Amino acid sequence: MRRLIGSGAPWEAQVGYSRAVRVGNVVQVAGTTATVNGAVVGVNDAYEQTRVALEIIRAALEDAGARLEDVVRTRMFVTDIARWEEVGRAHGEVFGDIRPAATMVQVAGLIDPAHLVEIEAEAIVS
Template sequence: MTIRNPAGRAAPETYHHGIEVSGPTRTLYIAGQIGTLTDGSIPPGIADQADAVFANMKLVLDEAGMTFADIVKTTVFLTDPADRAGFSAVRARYFASAKPASTLLYVAGLARPEMVVEVEAIAVAAT
């Protein structure tokens, strides 16, 4: 993977503008992960839901033999702009120093009214 942050533009703190992937690789497209727990319940609040989102994403990554370091792109959907800081704090625990290309959108709602966050991702690893 080659990081593509254009010259003359400030490099974002938590993501890269672009990541180029070439060579023999496997690509995993991860559907939007939501904050459901193993019993199917959805905890209240951004921190608990974001933690569940990333725990669920880890299960998909594990199944493919990948890690959060292999994620090259995320799309984040939040229902409340006030939740951004709380989401970012949880995200930082899972991604550590990895900085995938990222898009964050504020939406009017998700599939169920109690959901406040959903994240989809693309991961790439060598074959």
């Protein structure tokens, strides 16, 4: 069974994606930025953007019947790898004891130039 989880963002239907998709016991969370009600939160603050993106991911996981403890992988896309410690600190505050496999890479840019980080997550519900 395939279950789609939306966030209510208007561009989900326009672009053709879901915030998260659950198939069986696997939940995939789409790339998530610190965008709330159409506005970027934490402009020029990589730590705050990471914190907010992870909170949005947590909510999507819960909507899918999963928890942060079920996350087995995260991928972090950052626009300035020199700010890795800010992103890593927020990630560590959430996943320090869970310790999923994680990747952080620098990208040339994200959809909104104010975005500093975008995060994907994969969870397996046991």
